[in-house]
Amino acid sequence: MPRYSLEQLQAAFAAKLPATPCAACGQLDKGYTLPVDEDGATSMLISTFFGPDSDAKIIGGKSLAHVPLICNNCGHTRIFNIQMLLRDV
Numbered sequence: 001m002p003r004y005s006l007e008q009l010q011a012a013f014a015a016k017l018p019a020t021p022c023a024a025c026g027q028l029d030k031g032y033t034l035p036v037d038e039d040g041a042t043s044m045l046i047s048t049f050f051g052p053d054s055d056a057k058i059i060g061g062k063s064l065a066h067v068p069l070i071c072n073n074c075g076h077t078r079i080f081n082i083q084m085l086l087r088d089v
């Protein structure tokens, strides 16, 4: 279970990245999508890799928790380390 909530992530982004334009397209007005559920779980916690035979394989084990922030205009996606994002907020 994540030790953070959607509200904590939203507050950290608001505090550390206020009014930041997209690095790819420069938009600011359409905002961003934060694909995290109410419990703070993000799909970035599960990594899927594709082998040479194109079969999807899910690799388990320890990993760093990351959260994506997706531009609502062009889809450019930035990945943030959650521990660093929530530090000193």
Ligand SMILES: [Zn+2]
Pocket (backbone or CB within 6 Å): 022, 023, 024, 025, 026, 027, 071, 072, 073, 074, 075, 076
């Ligand atoms: Zn963009």
